[in-house]
Amino acid sequence: xxxxxxxxxxxxxxxxxxxxxxxxxxxxxxxxxxxxxxxxxxxxxxxxxxxxxxxxxxxxxxxxxxxxxxxxxxxxxxxxxxxxxxxxxxxxxxxxxxxxxxxxxxxxxxxxxxxxxxxxxxxxxxxxxxxxxxxxxxxxxxxxxxxxxxxxxxxxxxxxxxxxxxxxxxxxxxxxxxxxxxxxxxxxxxxxxxx
Numbered sequence: 001x002x003x004x005x006x007x008x009x010x011x012x013x014x015x016x017x018x019x020x021x022x023x024x025x026x027x028x029x030x031x032x033x034x035x036x037x038x039x040x041x042x043x044x045x046x047x048x049x050x051x052x053x054x055x056x057x058x059x060x061x062x063x064x065x066x067x068x069x070x071x072x073x074x075x076x077x078x079x080x081x082x083x084x085x086x087x088x089x090x091x092x093x094x095x096x097x098x099x100x101x102x103x104x105x106x107x108x109x110x111x112x113x114x115x116x117x118x119x120x121x122x123x124x125x126x127x128x129x130x131x132x133x134x135x136x137x138x139x140x141x142x143x144x145x146x147x148x149x150x151x152x153x154x155x156x157x158x159x160x161x162x163x164x165x166x167x168x169x170x171x172x173x174x175x176x177x178x179x180x181x182x183x184x185x186x187x188x189x190x191x192x193x194x195x
Contacts, residue, residue: 003171009162021050028166039113039188049100055093057115063088063122065145067106072098088122118190125183131176139188140167146181
């Protein structure tokens with residue numbers, strides 16, 4: 001199955017936060033050729049409240065896989081509540097924001113793309129069976145929150161909790177997912193630079 005790469009959760013390395021409030025595990029990334037990322041997908045365990053890291057020229061999108069997270073952007077505005085049932089929340093990577101777990105630790109799925117160079121989206125797939133189109137120019141990442149069977153190009157992958165599959169651009173027209181729990185489909189589309 002050319003163009004598809006399994007990314008087992010067990011093979012990820014945990015990077016503890018400097019403030020001690022959690023850990024991040026990188027799922028996948030594409031470098032920009034200049035020593036930084038063009039896009040990056042990671043899963044974080046948020047154990048206590050604290051500020052998010054600052055990422056200039058970066059568009060972020062955050063989904064919650066487990067728990068309930070309050071995103072506080074300041075300015076007297078009520079925090080945004082993100083749960084496994086809500087849509088992923090987009091925000092610029094260079095705005096001050098802090099996250100507070102509400103009622104216990106949180107596991108989140110974080111997508112970051114370089115502003116103006118790529119566009120990203122995250123979509124929650126409920127438990128059950130679904131056949132999904134894969135845009136030819138886009139890179140796709142499927143992240144399972146529970147047991148799932150994924151059929152693509154005549155082969156099948158079995159996923160466990162937080163396992164992922166990376167579909168490179170041009171990997172195929174569609175994928176069928178049979179999942180016991182929700183999955184998240186991440187899509188990254190490169191943007192054509194204007195002359």
